[in-house]
Amino acid sequence: MPGTIPQLAFFETVCVxxxxxARKAAEEGSKVAAYMxxxxxxxxxxAAGYFPMRLFGRNSGxxxxxxxxxxxxxxxxxxxxxxxxxxGELGFVDLMVFGHTCxxxxxxxxxxxxxxxxxxxxxxxxxxxxxxxxxxxYFREExxxxxxxxxxxxxxxxxxxxxxSIVLYDGHRALMxxxxxxxxxxxGCLSGREMMAxxxxxxxxxxxxxxxxxxxxxxxxxxDADRVVAAGKPKVIVIGNVVQNLDYAAVIEAAGCxxxxxxxxxGRRAFAMAPAESEDPLEQLARMYLTPAAxxxxxxxxxxxxxxxLERAQSSGAEGVVILLTKFCEPWCFDYPxxxxxxxxxxxPSLLIEIESNQPPSEQFxxxxxxxAEMLGAAHGG
Amino acid sequence: MITMLHAGIDVxxxxxxxxxxxxxxxxxGRAIMPSGVGLVASARQALADAIKEAGSTPENVATIxxxxxxxxxxxxxxxxxxxxxxxARGAVALFADTRFVIDIGGQDSKAxxxxxxxxxxxxxxxxxxxxxxxxxxxxxxxxxEVGLDRMAEAALSAKRPATxxxxxxxxxxxxxxxxxxxxEEPAAILAGxxxxxxxxxxxxxxxxxxxxxxxxxxxxxxxxxxVRAMERILGFDVNVPEDPLxxxxxxxxLIARDMRLRGNQ
Numbered sequence: 292m293p294g295t296i297p298q299l300a301f302f303e304t305v306c307v308x309x310x311x312x313a314r315k316a317a318e319e320g321s322k323v324a325a326y327m328x329x330x331x332x333x334x335x336x337x338a339a340g341y342f343p344m345r346l347f348g349r350n351s352g353x354x355x356x357x358x359x360x361x362x363x364x365x366x367x368x369x370x371x372x373x374x375x376x377x378x379g380e381l382g383f384v385d386l387m388v389f390g391h392t393c394x395x396x397x398x399x400x401x402x403x404x405x406x407x408x409x410x411x412x413x414x415x416x417x418x419x420x421x422x423x424x425x426x427x428x429y430f431r432e433e434x435x436x437x438x439x440x441x442x443x444x445x446x447x448x449x450x451x452x453x454x455x456s457i458v459l460y461d462g463h464r465a466l467m468x469x470x471x472x473x474x475x476x477x478x479g480c481l482s483g484r485e486m487m488a489x490x491x492x493x494x495x496x497x498x499x500x501x502x503x504x505x506x507x508x509x510x511x512x513x514x515d516a517d518r519v520v521a522a523g524k525p526k527v528i529v530i531g532n533v534v535q536n537l538d539y540a541a542v543i544e545a546a547g548c549x550x551x552x553x554x555x556x557x558g559r560r561a562f563a564m565a566p567a568e569s570e571d572p573l574e575q576l577a578r579m580y581l582t583p584a585a586x587x588x589x590x591x592x593x594x595x596x597x598x599x600x601l602e603r604a605q606s607s608g609a610e611g612v613v614i615l616l617t618k619f620c621e622p623w624c625f626d627y628p629x630x631x632x633x634x635x636x637x638x639x640p641s642l643l644i645e646i647e648s649n650q651p652p653s654e655q656f657x658x659x660x661x662x663x664a665e666m667l668g669a670a671h672g673g
Numbered sequence: 674m675i676t677m678l679h680a681g682i683d684v685x686x687x688x689x690x691x692x693x694x695x696x697x698x699x700x701x702g703r704a705i706m707p708s709g710v711g712l713v714a715s716a717r718q719a720l721a722d723a724i725k726e727a728g729s730t731p732e733n734v735a736t737i738x739x740x741x742x743x744x745x746x747x748x749x750x751x752x753x754x755x756x757x758x759x760x761a762r763g764a765v766a767l768f769a770d771t772r773f774v775i776d777i778g779g780q781d782s783k784a785x786x787x788x789x790x791x792x793x794x795x796x797x798x799x800x801x802x803x804x805x806x807x808x809x810x811x812x813x814x815x816x817x818e819v820g821l822d823r824m825a826e827a828a829l830s831a832k833r834p835a836t837x838x839x840x841x842x843x844x845x846x847x848x849x850x851x852x853x854x855x856x857e858e859p860a861a862i863l864a865g866x867x868x869x870x871x872x873x874x875x876x877x878x879x880x881x882x883x884x885x886x887x888x889x890x891x892x893x894x895x896x897x898x899x900v901r902a903m904e905r906i907l908g909f910d911v912n913v914p915e916d917p918l919x920x921x922x923x924x925x926x927l928i929a930r931d932m933r934l935r936g937n938q
Contacts, residue, residue: 658742662796665793669758
């Protein structure tokens with residue numbers, strides 16, 4: 292059994308009641324800004340005095356109220372978030388921030404405006420093409436517009452404040468990248484569930500505080516150099532969009548795999564941005580946030596999403612790839628056949644499972660993962 | 674000399690199946706009973722019945738593999754293995770050239786691709802919906818007041834199948850009632866239902882990529898009308914085991930035997 296590290300229990304606690312930290316902060320006078328897309332520059336909201344919080348919806352439960360507003364093909368992620376708002380569970384949120392992730396998300400912003408009229412709202416129209424100078428220039432202007440709106444609703448946001456928020460977030464991202472590097476160097480030193488809790492907690496609590504716990508965790512992992520959570524099981528990486536329910540990682544591992552790494556929207560893609568140089572903090576944010584990443588909702592000239600994900604799988608030493616896609620996620624579904632082909636050609640078995648991560652993992656989910664683990668195990672004679 | 678036996682117990686959503694094989698992989702006993710709500714008791718009873726059929730005693734059962742949805746609750750199991758792996762193993766044991774298994778059980782249908790060595794290389798399952806499964810046919814048989822065992826015969830007697838457009842089991846039931854009200858022959862409706870199951874499961878199989886030979890397993894493979902419909906869609910004949918219901922349990926028993934023999938080496 293791996294040793295107990297207190298920080299891991301702490302991160303897990305944060306995720307068990309994901310919005311408790313923000314709710315409590317709001318009760319104590321903080322203004323909470325909730326957002327749903329990785330392309331939202333949290334730094335801007337942090338600089339404006341907000342507690343930025345990622346909204347994932349719930350981990351279980353029906354969405355009857357949201358169903359009245361959304362068609363059947365809208366994903367459970369949006370549905371669950373809207374249902375929370377309609378059920379009055381987001382009363383602690385002062386500002387709701389929408390990005391242009393996909394058509395459904397864009398339209399959710401409009402529906403939200405009518406269905407949840409008492410919540411302030413800000414839409415940041417992220418460019419669909421990223422990684423080009425034109426898209427960076429456009430996004431910088433969009434951030435300037437967002438900042439002007441924040442000036443109105445939260446008071447003036449100075450350049451200095453944005454710069455110090457960027458420094459804080461860069462520092463936190465560097466720690467996260469250290470953790471990812473450590474996990475790559477010591478495969479299996481953290482379970483998929485543990486890693487997921489660490490990552491999600493960062494999006495649900497103040498970064499300053501998360502960074503302190505993260506440093507302590509990195510120290511503890513250095514002390515416990517032999518820590519291995521599961522040896523001898525088929526090794527997989529998990530890729531896909533939003534998976535915020537820790538039970539998914541837990542089931543994957545209980546069914547016989549060990550999760551070495553991930554490339555998820557709710558995972559490492561939130562820390563993928565490289566620090567950027569600019570005198571202008573908004574341009575700096577625009578450059579950072581438009582760093583190409585494996586997000587199929589963006590067009591990224593010169594960036595090969597299949598190649599990037601294959602490299603992720605190969606460099607981690609994974610024997611298989613578990614692709615978890617939120618049901619009805621159009622951008623991912625369009626890319627899936629290509630991604631499958633990339634993995635097939637490289638001889639890496641992949642398993643697609645469409646999930647509703649706003650619901651607990653189903654028995655069918657467990658069954659498939661278990662069968663995939665057996666398939667991978669048989670391949671190496673286990 | 675006492676013959677050691679290896680058990681596979683497949684606790685499915687509808688039935689619990691137990692199979693015993695000996696060290697030579699020869700089938701020695703089998704039992705099938707409804708799973709009911711007491712899954713542990715059903716698993717115990719099925720094993721006891723199979724042991725009785727084998728003319729043996731519980732002490733002679735060396736290894737037990739649990740499979741199916743209730744695989745984890747099988748008492749005294751050596752290991753729990755998914756029915757995907759077990760159906761593949763069972764199908765290859767019965768038809769050595771099997772490269773694809775279509776398993777239609779009580780609540781789910783599976784399409785499993787196999788490599789030349791019989792190892793699973795890919796699979797698909799139905800997930801959100803039980804249309805295209807045994808339960809779907811059960812509900813429809815009830816709606817048409819036809820016994821499950823008579824369903825295929827009646828369906829095969831139809832001159833042409835009625836068109837069933839609902840994939841939802843509940844809606845399909847009302848569609849059946851509506852077709853009856855329009856004066857449609859029950860046999861034609863049954864043929865349409867069997868055709869609908871085959872088409873739906875074929876859609877699943879096509880996602881994996883069908884390759885020959887195809888072996889059909891699971892309780893629905895006992896329905897000749899579904900099997901014929903599947904063959905029509907595929908354009909070639911499929912293998913159907915004598916007792917398709919026990920293929921998963923057989924595979925589990927054979928894996929139990931393999932494990933035991935490997936362990937003894």
